[in-house]
Amino acid sequence: MEAVEMTPPRRTRNAAATRAHILAVAQAEFVDHGLSGARMDRIATACAVNKNLLYHYFGSKEDLYLAVIEAIWAGLRAHQRDDELLALPPDQAMRRLVTNTFDHFVATPELIRLMSVENIHYARNLRRSTTVKPLYGDLLDTLRTILQRGQSEGMFRPGVDVIDLYLSISGLAYFFLSNQHTLSWLLDRPLVTPRRVAARRRHVVDMVLAYLVHPSPDGQDMPAAQSGERRQG
Numbered sequence: 001m002e003a004v005e006m007t008p009p010r011r012t013r014n015a016a017a018t019r020a021h022i023l024a025v026a027q028a029e030f031v032d033h034g035l036s037g038a039r040m041d042r043i044a045t046a047c048a049v050n051k052n053l054l055y056h057y058f059g060s061k062e063d064l065y066l067a068v069i070e071a072i073w074a075g076l077r078a079h080q081r082d083d084e085l086l087a088l089p090p091d092q093a094m095r096r097l098v099t100n101t102f103d104h105f106v107a108t109p110e111l112i113r114l115m116s117v118e119n120i121h122y123a124r125n126l127r128r129s130t131t132v133k134p135l136y137g138d139l140l141d142t143l144r145t146i147l148q149r150g151q152s153e154g155m156f157r158p159g160v161d162v163i164d165l166y167l168s169i170s171g172l173a174y175f176f177l178s179n180q181h182t183l184s185w186l187l188d189r190p191l192v193t194p195r196r197v198a199a200r201r202r203h204v205v206d207m208v209l210a211y212l213v214h215p216s217p218d219g220q221d222m223p224a225a226q227s228g229e230r231r232q233g
Contacts, residue, residue: 019057022047027068031113035065035125062125069118070129072111077135079104082142090150094212097146098205102173106197112177139166147212156212168211172204 025046029038040061044051058064080100085093105112118126126132143162150156176183176191184191191200 018047018049018053022049022054022057022064023068023071026064027072027110027114030065030068031110034117035062038065040064066125066128069114069126070131072108072114073126073129073132074135075108076101076104076111077139080139080142082138085142086145090146090153090155091209091213093146094150094156095205095209097143098169098173098208099201101169102201102204105173105177106201109177112174115174116178150212157215159216160212165208165212169204169208172207176200176204 022043026038026043029043029046033039038061040051040054043064044054047054054064058067080097085097088096118124140162143166147156147160147162147165151158151160180191190196
């Protein structure tokens with residue numbers, strides 16, 4: 001009986017998994033070397049794929065970098081968990097938003113690095129994105145909804161600018177982490193030990209909530225009629 005030669009089964013590539021793996025490896029490469037210093041050869045070798053496959057999925061190194069920063073910004077927004085926030089009482093929702101933002105910054109140092117790089121380059125690459133800015137429109141809508149609910153319940157002060165509020169939420173977490181090395185040396189205090197990070201987290205949450213629940217002493221955040229009444233009294 002004539003032997004039948006068996007053809008080995010053809011391996012199929014999971015495109016989504018391959019793309020995700022390339023993005024993860026490329027993220028590390030861009031964090032370590034920046035856009036100009038990153039090398040597609042190194043990314044391909046680390047991914048164990050042909051370099052042509054990188055271009056097949058992403059077109060160019062610049063487009064691969066854009067995909068990386070889009071993914072990392074989307075990750076931040078996903079972890080802020082808008083849907084969960086909107087189901088909570090206003091004070092709890094605001095506390096959770098600050099906590100979620102702080103925790104994601106701590107857990108994703110790559111985000112801090114890439115944000116810093118993009119700011120050095122005046123957001124030149126991020127400006128090419130068509131996906132990131134709408135995520136922040138949704139964020140501001142969520143913040144407005146929480147603020148308005150808290151204000152209608154007499155819980156939050158009136159006159160809060162939603163963009164200023166988010167700048168404070170983000171900045172209080174970001175600056176601590178982006179400047180940890182210089183500040184740890186200058187202040188003679190290691191800032192990113194687990195104990196210090198936990199203390200900073202409480203501090204940031206308390207600062208944001210204290211601002212929201214305490215009215216301005218000069219009445220500038222009060223509605224015009226109430227502010228005038230206070231001055232006349």
